[in-house]
Amino acid sequence: MATIAPHAPAERHPLLAFVAIAWSWLFLLILVLFFEIWARAQYGSTFLFNPYNLQSIALTASMPLLLAMGQTLVIIAGGIDLSVGFVMGLASVVMATTMQQLTGFHPGVSLLLGIAAALAVSIIPGLVSGTLIARLAIPAFIGTLGMYGVCRGVGFLTASGTTVPVNNPWLFQLGNAKLVGVPVPVIIALLVMLAMHWLLQESRFGRYTYAIGGNKAASIRAGIDVPKHTVLLYMLAGFCAGIAGVIYTARFSAGAAQGGEPLLLDSIAAVVIGGASLFGGSGTIIGTVIGALIIAVIQYGLVFIDVAPFWQFVAVGVVIIVSVLIDQSRERLTGGVRRDV
Amino acid sequence: MSEPLLAIRHLTKRFGGVTALEDVDLTVRRGEVLALAGDNGAGKSTLIKAIAGVHSRDEGEIHFKGTAVDFASPSAARAAGIETIYQDLALADNLDVGANVFLGRERFTRFLGLLPRLDRETMRQEAEKVLHQLEIDIEPKKLVQPVRNLSGGQRQAVAIGRAIYWKAELLIMDEPTAALGVPEQRKVMELIARLKAQGVAIIFISHNLGDIFAVSDRILVLRRGRNAGERRIDQTDGDEVVKMMVGG
Numbered sequence: 188m189a190t191i192a193p194h195a196p197a198e199r200h201p202l203l204a205f206v207a208i209a210w211s212w213l214f215l216l217i218l219v220l221f222f223e224i225w226a227r228a229q230y231g232s233t234f235l236f237n238p239y240n241l242q243s244i245a246l247t248a249s250m251p252l253l254l255a256m257g258q259t260l261v262i263i264a265g266g267i268d269l270s271v272g273f274v275m276g277l278a279s280v281v282m283a284t285t286m287q288q289l290t291g292f293h294p295g296v297s298l299l300l301g302i303a304a305a306l307a308v309s310i311i312p313g314l315v316s317g318t319l320i321a322r323l324a325i326p327a328f329i330g331t332l333g334m335y336g337v338c339r340g341v342g343f344l345t346a347s348g349t350t351v352p353v354n355n356p357w358l359f360q361l362g363n364a365k366l367v368g369v370p371v372p373v374i375i376a377l378l379v380m381l382a383m384h385w386l387l388q389e390s391r392f393g394r395y396t397y398a399i400g401g402n403k404a405a406s407i408r409a410g411i412d413v414p415k416h417t418v419l420l421y422m423l424a425g426f427c428a429g430i431a432g433v434i435y436t437a438r439f440s441a442g443a444a445q446g447g448e449p450l451l452l453d454s455i456a457a458v459v460i461g462g463a464s465l466f467g468g469s470g471t472i473i474g475t476v477i478g479a480l481i482i483a484v485i486q487y488g489l490v491f492i493d494v495a496p497f498w499q500f501v502a503v504g505v506v507i508i509v510s511v512l513i514d515q516s517r518e519r520l521t522g523g524v525r526r527d528v
Numbered sequence: 529m530s531e532p533l534l535a536i537r538h539l540t541k542r543f544g545g546v547t548a549l550e551d552v553d554l555t556v557r558r559g560e561v562l563a564l565a566g567d568n569g570a571g572k573s574t575l576i577k578a579i580a581g582v583h584s585r586d587e588g589e590i591h592f593k594g595t596a597v598d599f600a601s602p603s604a605a606r607a608a609g610i611e612t613i614y615q616d617l618a619l620a621d622n623l624d625v626g627a628n629v630f631l632g633r634e635r636f637t638r639f640l641g642l643l644p645r646l647d648r649e650t651m652r653q654e655a656e657k658v659l660h661q662l663e664i665d666i667e668p669k670k671l672v673q674p675v676r677n678l679s680g681g682q683r684q685a686v687a688i689g690r691a692i693y694w695k696a697e698l699l700i701m702d703e704p705t706a707a708l709g710v711p712e713q714r715k716v717m718e719l720i721a722r723l724k725a726q727g728v729a730i731i732f733i734s735h736n737l738g739d740i741f742a743v744s745d746r747i748l749v750l751r752r753g754r755n756a757g758e759r760r761i762d763q764t765d766g767d768e769v770v771k772m773m774v775g776g
Contacts, residue, residue: 409632
C-alpha cells in the first residue's frame with residue numbers, strides 16, 4: 188500500500204463496480220425477496236409485509252447490533268473486542284442483582300439504579316483491556332480475550348452460577364412494550380445507531396478513529412493522543428454491550444451471565460459483512476446495521492421456512508466468508524475507489 | 529546576507545558511550561535549500577532528529593528565528609514552524625486530502641446551528657487552495673477520495689502542503705524522492721524549487737547527487753558525526769562531494 192502505481196487501474200464496468208460497493212444492500216434485498224417468494228409459493232402469505240415478521244427480525248437484530256456498533260469503531264481503529272458478549276452478560280447480571288436488592292423501592296427508582304449500575308460496570312472491562320492494549324502493547328486479541336474470561340467468571344460469580352430473576356413491571360415494559368408498533372428495544376437500538384453514526388462520521392472522535400486505523404504513526408505525528416483514544420474506544424464498545432445487557436434483562440426479566448455469549452461472533456460477523464476490514468481503516472455504522480439485518484433475516488427466515496435451526500450457523504458462516512472474499516476483490520472491481528469517511 | 533532562520537553551533541549528541549554527533553555547525557536561511565549528505569551512519573538522521581525535537585542534545589546551541597530553542601518534543605518543534613516530511617509516516621491512506629491536511633486540527637461547522645460537525649467542505653477548499661498555491665495538480669474527483677488513490681508524488685505533495693498550510697518555515701525532507709518513479713521525482717524537485725521561491729527554508733537529505741545538484745544552494749557533508757565540509761553548490765562538483773563523504 189506504500190507505493191502506488193502512477194497509473195490508476197482501468198475503470199471497470201460501472202455495474203460491476205456498483206455491485207462491489209453496494210453488494211450488502213443487494214444481498215439483503217435478495218434474501219428478503221427469496222423469503223417473500225417462498226412465503227407466497229408455500230404458504231400463500233407474505234413474509235415482508237407482515238408486521239409481526241418485521242418486528243421479530245428487528246428485535247432479533249437489536250442486541251447483536253448494539254454489540255456490533257461498538258465493535259465497528261474498535262475494528263475501524265485496527266483492534267477487535269472479544270469481551271463484549273460477556274461484558275453484556277456481566278452488565279445484565281449486575282443490573283438484575285442491583286434491582287433485586289432494591290425490591291422495596293419504587294419500580295422506576297429501582298429500574299434507574301439498575302440501569303446506572305449496569306452501564307457503570309460495562310465500561311470497566313474496556314478501561315482495563317484498552318489500557319493493556321494502548322499502553323502496554325498487549326495485542327487486542329489477547330487483552331480482550333483476557334477480559335472475556337474475567338467478565339465471564341465475575342458474571343457467574345455475581346449471579347451465583349444461575350440466572351437472576353427480577354420482578355419489576357417497569358422493567359418488563361422497557362423490554363416488551365411497543366411504541367407505535369415498534370418494540371422499545373428496537374427504538375433504543377435505533378437511537379444508539381443515530382448517535383454512533385454521528386459520532387463516527389461527524390465528530391473529531393470518529394475522524395481520529397479512522398485515522399488511527401489508517402496510519403497510527405501519522406496519527407501520533409498529527410498530535411492525536413492515540414493511547415487515550417484507544418482506551419476510550421474499548422470503553423465505548425463495553426458501554427454498547429452494557430446497553431445490550433440492559434435490554435436483555437428487560438426482555439427476559441432476568442440477568443444471565445451467558446446472555447451475550449452467542450452474540451459475540453454475530454457482532455463481529457455483522458461488522459465484517461457490513462464492509463469493515465479487520466486490518467482497520469474502513470467500515471461504517473450503516474454497513475454494520477445492514478450486516479446485522481442480513482444475519483437476523485437469515486436466522487428468522489430459516490425458522491420461518493421451517494429449516495432446522497442449526498443451518499443458521501452454516502448460513503451465517505458462509506456469508507461471513509463470502510463477504511470477506513468480496514471485500515478483498517472490491518479494490519480490483521472498483522479501481523481502488525472506496526469511500527467510507 | 530540575512531539572519532539565518534536556523535543556526536546550530538557546536539552540537540554534540542551521545543548515545544551512551546557512542547558519540548553520534550560532535551561539534552556540528554549548520555545554518556540555513558529563508559528561501560535556501562541546504563542538502564545534507566554523508567555516508568550511512570554519518571549522523572544525518574541524528575542531526576535532523578535533534579533539530580525536529582526527537583532527540584535532546586548534550587552540548588551546543590540551536591537558534592531558530594534568532595532565539596535559542598530547546599524543543600522537548602516533535603510537536604513543540606512543529607508548533608514553532610519546523611516540519612519533517614517522512615516518506616511513509618505522513619498520511620492516513622484511508623482519509624481524503626482535506627482530512628489529511630487538517631488531521632489533528634479539524635474544522636467544524638454547526639448542523640442546524642446546534643450540533644458541531646466536521647466541516648468537510650471548508651477543509652477540502654482550504655486544502656485545494658494550498659495545493660494550488662504550490663502548483664500541485666490533483667484531479668478534483670481525487671480530492672475527495674482516500675489518498676491511497678493518489679500517486680506517490682501527489683501524496684508527498686499533500687504532506688508538504690499540510691506543512692505549508694500550518695505555516696512551516698523550515699521543512700526537513702528525508703529522502704523525499706526515494707520510492708518514486710522518475711517523472712514523480714522530477715515533480716518533487718520542482719516543488720522544492722517553488723517552496724524555496726516562496727521563502728521556505730529546506731534541509732534535504734539525499735543519496736542522489738543529481739537531485740542535490742539540481743535544487744540545492746549549499747551542501748553540508750557529515751562524516752562520522754562531524755562536519756566534513758560545506759560548499760556552495762556552484763563551487764563544487766560530484767567528485768569533491770564524494771571525497772568529503774568518504775574522507776581522504
